[in-house]
Amino acid sequence: MAASGDTTTISSCTLIGRIALVTGGGSGIGRACCQVLAREGARVVVTDINLQAAKHTLTLLPGGQQHVVVAMDVSDRRSVEDAMKSAQDRCGALPSLLVNCAGVAIAAPLLETDDDSWEKNIGVNLTGIFLVTQAFATSLLETGRDSKGAVVNIASIMGKTGCTTMSAYTASKGGVISLTKTCAAEFARRAIRVNCVLPGLIDTPMSAGISEEELKNIMPLIPLSRSGRPEEVAEVVAFLLSERSSYMVGACVEVTGGYAM
Numbered sequence: 001m002a003a004s005g006d007t008t009t010i011s012s013c014t015l016i017g018r019i020a021l022v023t024g025g026g027s028g029i030g031r032a033c034c035q036v037l038a039r040e041g042a043r044v045v046v047t048d049i050n051l052q053a054a055k056h057t058l059t060l061l062p063g064g065q066q067h068v069v070v071a072m073d074v075s076d077r078r079s080v081e082d083a084m085k086s087a088q089d090r091c092g093a094l095p096s097l098l099v100n101c102a103g104v105a106i107a108a109p110l111l112e113t114d115d116d117s118w119e120k121n122i123g124v125n126l127t128g129i130f131l132v133t134q135a136f137a138t139s140l141l142e143t144g145r146d147s148k149g150a151v152v153n154i155a156s157i158m159g160k161t162g163c164t165t166m167s168a169y170t171a172s173k174g175g176v177i178s179l180t181k182t183c184a185a186e187f188a189r190r191a192i193r194v195n196c197v198l199p200g201l202i203d204t205p206m207s208a209g210i211s212e213e214e215l216k217n218i219m220p221l222i223p224l225s226r227s228g229r230p231e232e233v234a235e236v237v238a239f240l241l242s243e244r245s246s247y248m249v250g251a252c253v254e255v256t257g258g259y260a261m
């Protein structure tokens with residue numbers, strides 16, 4: 001595992017010849033996943049609702065020429081299907097690896113959660129994974145049994161623990177955990193492994209809004225006494241996509257510095 005923030009220095013190249021599609025690749029954990037997967041030899045399809053951000057990720061990838069950027073709103077079936085087709089056209093083959101990382105976190109106490117914020121959290125974080133995984137697996141399975149696939153869903157430790165003021169977010173992430181297990185069971189015999197990662201507090205734009213006071217309360221609960229770096233999640237994602245984790249199916253791997261273990 002990389003000891004520093006530089007994700008391009010260690011290379012075991014476990015994903016050479018694979019095409020990996022990453023949702024939410026324009027920022028934070030998704031961007032780090034794109035970097036680590038590219039380092040491991042994969043051709044990366046960087047997707048995001050924010051096309052500019054995805055294009056910036058592309059500039060950070062080793063072997064820049066072979067990777068592609070595609071706009072995708074994971075919460076919109078049409079956008080997902082168009083993006084999958086575009087990825088296939090531009091790469092000349094279907095992605096066989098998928099990282100479902102796109103997410104939003106709109107916080108509010110339950111009594112103040114309105115329909116829009118509930119639907120946005122569920123629509124992006126949970127329905128998004130349903131739509132993208134369905135499109136990905138449908139295409140991959142049509143190509144025949146030989147095309148081995150792997151999916152990693154980014155849930156959250158809060159999907160297990162719950163969290164005050166985060167009811168819609170935590171419900172969406174709890175849904176991701178159970179959806180992962182169901183997809184894993186349905187696809188295992190068809191050569192697609194599905195697993196998920198439960199990050200704790202990770203330094204990204206999403207967590208930047210956490211107040212000093214909230215951080216003061218959280219930090220003593222993390223045995224490592226620090227937040228995580230996006231690449232520390234991405235290294236686990238790369239492992240779960242690779243054949244090094246060939247016997248892992250439906251697993252929920254916590255990357256939390258020991259929080260809530």
Ligand SMILES: NC(=O)c1ccc[n+]([C@@H]2O[C@H](COP(=O)([O-])OP(=O)(O)OC[C@H]3O[C@@H](n4cnc5c(N)ncnc54)[C@H](O)[C@@H]3O)[C@@H](O)[C@H]2O)c1
Nearest residue numbers: 024026027028029049073074102103156199201202204206
């Ligand atoms: N940062 C943390 O502490 C933390 C902890 C646990 C889980 N997570 C999860 O990790 C994932 C990545 O979060 P992050 O911290 O990197 O956040 P981030 O805000 O840095 O990145 C999220 C990305 O998702 C994209 N996105 C948002 N809505 C989208 C949509 N409808 N379609 C496509 N893309 C969309 C955004 O444009 C952005 O690029 C999320 O699923 C998040 O819930 C983050």
